[in-house]
Amino acid sequence: MDIAIDKDVCIGAGQCALAAPRVFTQDDDGYSELLPGREDGGGDPMVREAARACPVSAITVSDD
Structure with a gap:
């Protein structure tokens, strides 16, 4: 799995950290x-x- 975070788009809502804190x-x-x-x-x-x-x-998630 490949995870990419577009820092230019992110607004810091924190929903990702709430959903997957690990x-x-x-x-x-x-x-x-x-x-x-x-x-x-x-x-x-x-x-x-x-x-x-x-x-x-x-955030984009793709399979390797």
């Missing part, structure tokens, strides 16, 4: 980022839900 967090400025070592989603089934929850569609 994969996403927010940086010091409040914008979405992946937790270290979770670049592939870590097998978390909530990654796709986190992408769907993003109000500005800043």
Whole structure:
């Protein structure tokens, strides 16, 4: 699984971190980022839900 966060689109709503807290967090400025070592989603089934929850569609998830 490949996860991409478009930092130019992200508004820092935090829905991704709420939906999949083992994969996403927010940086010091409040914008979405992946937790270290979770670049592939870590097998978390909530990654796709986190992408769907993003109000500005800043997260894309694709299969390798």
